[in-house]
Amino acid sequence: MSADEHAADAPQEQDGLTPDSAGPVRVGPVQVEALGPEQLELVLAALYEAPREAVAWMAQACTDAWVAFERHEPLGPDGTPQPDGGREVVLGAVGTRPSPAHGSELLGGVLGGPRRAEAAAALARAAWERAGRVYAFAEGHLFPPEALIEAGFREVGAYRRLEGRVPYRHVDAPEGVTLRPLAGVSVPARLEALAAFEDRVGHHAAAPEAAEDGAGGFDSHLSVVALDTEGRGVGVCRAAVEDGLGRIDAPGVTVAWRHTNLRAALLNEVNARLRAAGITRVSVDSWGDTPEELAHDLRLGLHVADETPILAFP
Numbered sequence: 001m002s003a004d005e006h007a008a009d010a011p012q013e014q015d016g017l018t019p020d021s022a023g024p025v026r027v028g029p030v031q032v033e034a035l036g037p038e039q040l041e042l043v044l045a046a047l048y049e050a051p052r053e054a055v056a057w058m059a060q061a062c063t064d065a066w067v068a069f070e071r072h073e074p075l076g077p078d079g080t081p082q083p084d085g086g087r088e089v090v091l092g093a094v095g096t097r098p099s100p101a102h103g104s105e106l107l108g109g110v111l112g113g114p115r116r117a118e119a120a121a122a123l124a125r126a127a128w129e130r131a132g133r134v135y136a137f138a139e140g141h142l143f144p145p146e147a148l149i150e151a152g153f154r155e156v157g158a159y160r161r162l163e164g165r166v167p168y169r170h171v172d173a174p175e176g177v178t179l180r181p182l183a184g185v186s187v188p189a190r191l192e193a194l195a196a197f198e199d200r201v202g203h204h205a206a207a208p209e210a211a212e213d214g215a216g217g218f219d220s221h222l223s224v225v226a227l228d229t230e231g232r233g234v235g236v237c238r239a240a241v242e243d244g245l246g247r248i249d250a251p252g253v254t255v256a257w258r259h260t261n262l263r264a265a266l267l268n269e270v271n272a273r274l275r276a277a278g279i280t281r282v283s284v285d286s287w288g289d290t291p292e293e294l295a296h297d298l299r300l301g302l303h304v305a306d307e308t309p310i311l312a313f314p
Contacts, residue, residue: 026081028071030118032126035065035093040108043067043093047109047142058107062095066126068110068119091119096131100198100205102156102312103133109142117147124151128313135201135312145309153311157201157288160307166246166275166282167300171268174260177234178227179269183220185233187211193225193233196252201310202287217242218249222277224269226253226262237266239274246274250286250293264296 035043037059044055059065068091073081092110099105106127110116120143128134137159138145173179182190187208194206213220218238226235237251251266274282284302286293288310298304 024075025072026075028073030068030070030091030115030122032066032068032122035067035095037062037065039067040065040093040095043090044095044108046090047092047111058097059095061097062107063098063104064127064130065093065095065108066123067093068123070115091115092123094123094127096127096134097204099135099201099203102135102201104131104135105202105204106134106136106143109139110144112141117144117150120144120147121151124148124153124313133312133314135310137202138309138311143311145311148311148313151313153313155309156312157310158307159202159310160286160289160294161305162284162286162297162302163305164282164300164302166271166280167267167302168271168275169264169268169300171261171264173226173265173269174257174262176229177257177260177262177265179224179265180227181221181273182218182223182225182236182238183213185225185227186231189227189231189233190225190236191233193236193254194252196233196235196254197287199255200252200288201312216249217247222246222270222273224266224273226257226266235262235266237270239270241274241277241279244279244281246271246279246282248282248284250284250289250297263293267297267300 040059041052041056044058045052048055069088070091072087072089074085076082094106094108096104097107110119136143136148138148190211191206194210197203198205209215217240219240222240223238225233228234234257235251235253239246239248248270251263253263284297
């Protein structure tokens with residue numbers, strides 16, 4: 001099918017007869033088909049209300065993709081379908097972006113309309129049948145969480161944005177670890193530290209460009225890397241200043257050091273650097289943090305300003 005008729009052809013009724021500017025039409029069942037990268041770009045642009053070039057990286061990161069659609073067939077005066085004039089109306093699309101430890105993330109979603117729940121479930125089913133394990137950030141305007149839960153998904157984590165005054169609680173790094181500004185750390189050690197996130201749901205493998213100065217808009221002098229005695233990166237906390245607000249990605253720590261206070265020490269060091277720069281308020285983004293990590297951050301006086309559940313199947 002063609003994806004050129006995407007956003008403008010959102011359906012308005014359930015199966016059966018639907019009024020149309022040119023007369024009544026019969027609406028068929030929700031169908032799902034495989035989709036190519038260029039067609040996926042078109043639907044992603046409609047879903048995110050963004051230019052194609054802004055979502056091209058998403059389509060390119062996906063190994064497979066599917067589109068959900070329904071067919072509209074015009075009816076003649078006697079109520080029979082006409083041979084010409086039928087069109088396929090896109091309801092949504094998803095692509096699977098591989099994750100190091102959690103199968104694949106579903107990118108995309110469903111457009112508005114009364115069949116969005118049915119379309120979301122059909123797309124999710126096609127994805128997990130192909131990829132095995134899948135997860136999605138259940139933003140209501142893209143993936144209605146009720147539809148995914150009814151289809152068998154369960155909550156496995158969340159994206160959260162915490163906000164508040166820059167915390168002050170001094171925490172020393174554990175013995176055997178040195179904290180250094182990212183600007184003074186080698187690229188291989190940076191990549192080792194960034195890999196600390198890879199077993200957490202919602203994260204992906206760190207690309208080499210993510211270790212460059214300025215990657216993601218982060219300040220390499222405010223950001224901090226933890227090095228062990230052999231100079232390996234075992235943790236990282238990245239930060240930047242935007243419009244007078246400190247922006248932090250929640251710290252990542254390798255598995256071997258998670259039983260220590262290294263995460264708290266990384267966050268403390270970044271907060272100290274922000275305070276030294278005159279910053280008084282901070283925003284902390286996290287993906288897949290544990291309940292214990294969330295509790296720690298809340299005890300610092302931060303509060304949850306935004307939260308999106310991460311739902312997975314199976």
